[in-house]
Amino acid sequence: MSARRTQAERRAATIAKLTDATIAVLADVGYAQASTKVICERAGCSQGALFRHFATRLDLVAEATLAIEARHLDRFATFFEGWGGKWPALAAFVRAQTRTPVHAAWREVVVAARTDVELRERVGPVLQRFETWLMAIPVRSLGAAPRRAEHAGMVFLSVLHLFDSEAGTAALHRNEELEAGRLRWAADILRREIAPD
C-alpha cells in the first residue's frame, strides 16, 4: 500500500500530523481540553509516538504555534498578491482571517500564555515577529507612504486587533447589523489612514 519511506520522512510526516491536529483541536475544544490523548486521536497516532517527538505537551503547542504563524503569513501574502486596491475587500479579508479556526487556535495559545510563564517565553517572540511583519504591510503591500510607515502600520494592526476581539465575542453572541457597520467603518479607516493621497 504505502510506499517505503525513509526514517526522516516518517518522522516529518508524524510531526506534521501532530502539529496539524494540535491546531485543529485547539480551535475545536480550546487549550484546556486539548489533551494529548485527543490530539493523538485526531492525528491518528499513539501517545507514545507523540512523546517520542515532543518532550512535553508544551513543546508540541509551541511547535504548533510556529505552524500557525506560517499559515498566517501565507494567507496574508497570497491575498496581497491578488489585491486590487479595494479597501472594503481588505477589511473583509482581515475580518475573515480573525474568524478562521487557525486564528481561534492562535487566540487560545495567546490567552493561555498570559498565565503560563514557559509558554509565554516560547510564544512571545513569535508574537513579536508576527506583529513586526504586520506593521510593515502597509508600506510593503498597500502603497502607504514610507514617511507614514509607523502610523499606517499602527492603524493596520489596530484594525486587526479590532476584528480579533470582535471574533472572540462573536462566538458567544452575534449582532449582524453592528458587525456590518463595523466592517464598512474599518474599510473607511484603512483607506483614509493608509491609502496614499
Add this chain to the structure above:
Amino acid sequence: MSARRTQAERRAATIAKLTDATIAVLADVGYAQASTKVICERAGCSQGALFRHFATRLDLVAEATLAIEARHLDRFATFFEGWGGKWPALAAFVRAQTRTPVHAAWREVVVAARTDVELRERVGPVLQRFETWLMAIPVRSLGAAPRRAEHAGMVFLSVLHLFDSEAGTAALHRNEELEAGRLRWAADILRREIAPD
C-alpha cells in the same frame, strides 16, 4: 472575636468571598488552572463550603461573571460622572479598564465559553446585555447626537475591542511606542466620530 451573624449573613459573606476569589484566581492563573481547590484557598474556605452554595464549578464561574459585569458597570458609571469632555482621558480610561485584573478574568471566561456549550449559554446573555449598555454610552454620557447613536455606539465599542485585544497581547510582548501612538489615535477617533459638532 467575630460578632454573631445570622445564617443569611454567613451565607452571603461566603458566596461573596468565593466569587471575589474566583475573579482573582481567573486573573492570576487563567481559566484552566482556576481549580476549586485554589479558589477555596484564596477565599479562605473549604471545598465543602463551596459545593454547598454552588452545584458545579461552572455555576461558580457563571456567578463570578455577573460580579465582573457589575464591577465593569460601576467603574464606567463612576468615570463618566467626573469626565470633563476630555477625549484623551476617555481613551486612557478605556485602555486602563481593559488592563485590569477584572477584565483579564472576563477575557478568560469569554475565551473559555467559546468551546464550552453550557458556559456559553450562561455568559452569552451577560455579554449581550453588557454590549447593549456600552453601545448606549455615547448618547447617554458623551454628548453624542441621538441621530448618530448607532454609529457612535459602534465606534465606542470598537475602541474597547481594540484595547481588549491589545491588552491580551501586551501580556506577552510590549511595544510602548506603538501603544502610545495607538492611544493618541484612539482619542482622535473618539472625538472625531462621537463628539457633537
Add this chain to the structure above:
DNA sequence: CCACAAAGATAGCGAGCACTCCCTATCTGA
C-alpha cells in the same frame, strides 16, 4: 433551653491528565 436546620470542614472517590516503560515494527549502513 433544646430539637432542628443550615453552614462549613475533612476525607476520599472515580475519572482523566501528562508522561513513562517497554515492546514491536520499520529503516539504515556496512
Add this chain to the structure above:
DNA sequence: TCAGATAGGGAGTGCTCGCTATCTTTGTGG
C-alpha cells in the same frame, strides 16, 4: 543480509481534577 538504530504502539504510573458523603459547628424558632 543482518546488527544496530530509530519510529510507533499499548499498557500502565502517580497526580490532580470536580465532586460527594459524612461529620462537626453555628444559628433558628418555639
